[in-house]
Amino acid sequence: GEEHYNCISALHKSMRGSDENASLYWLARMLEGGEDPLYVARRLVRFASEDIGLADPLALTQAVAAYQGCHFIGMPECEVILAQCVVYFARAPKSIEVYRAYGKVKECLRMHTGPLPPVPLHLRNAPTRLMKNLGYGKGYKYNPMYKEPVEQDYLPEELKGTNFFKERET
Numbered sequence: 790g791e792e793h794y795n796c797i798s799a800l801h802k803s804m805r806g807s808d809e810n811a812s813l814y815w816l817a818r819m820l821e822g823g824e825d826p827l828y829v830a831r832r833l834v835r836f837a838s839e840d841i842g843l844a845d846p847l848a849l850t851q852a853v854a855a856y857q858g859c860h861f862i863g864m865p866e867c868e869v870i871l872a873q874c875v876v877y878f879a880r881a882p883k884s885i886e887v888y889r890a891y892g893k894v895k896e897c898l899r900m901h902t903g904p905l906p907p908v909p910l911h912l913r914n915a916p917t918r919l920m921k922n923l924g925y926g927k928g929y930k931y932n933p934m935y936k937e938p939v940e941q942d943y944l945p946e947e948l949k950g951t952n953f954f955k956e957r958e959t
Contacts, residue, residue: 906945
């Protein structure tokens with residue numbers, strides 16, 4: 790019932806708050822109460838990207854490994870795998886930078902009126918002669934061929950200068 794959602798919320802918020810003791814408590818309460826360990830593991834995969842993100846890119850690897858470990862061996866043996874992951878996440882630095890930026894991209898797409906801007910010609914592949922003649926791929930700079938990053942626009946003209954990572958003014 791509702792307690793299922795209350796406990797996963799408490800686990801999530803305890804890890805977000807870097808409280809390893811409370812995180813272990815809520816995990817154990819769920820597992821000892823019969824919660825499916827794969828449900829918990831799936832939530833940890835989401836947490837790794839949503840709350841830890843780029844502050845510790847290895848968090849996602851930890852979460853996927855915990856999910857796979859739980860899938861392979863099941864309960865009760867997988868409880869320590871989940872416990873290790875939960876403590877890792879509670880101790881990890883947190884960043885919601887990607888989570889927020891992706892939300893801004895979705896908002897940009899939803900708020901757009903009319904047809905979406907076309908992909909700039911220089912970013913389009915040109916597998917046929919006709920496409921090459923139409924200018925597909927023309928002027929594209931293949932970054933690995935340069936010693937330094939190249940100046941090149943990757944967004945449609947209408948979005949030039951948009952930075953989804955920049956914080957909004959409040």
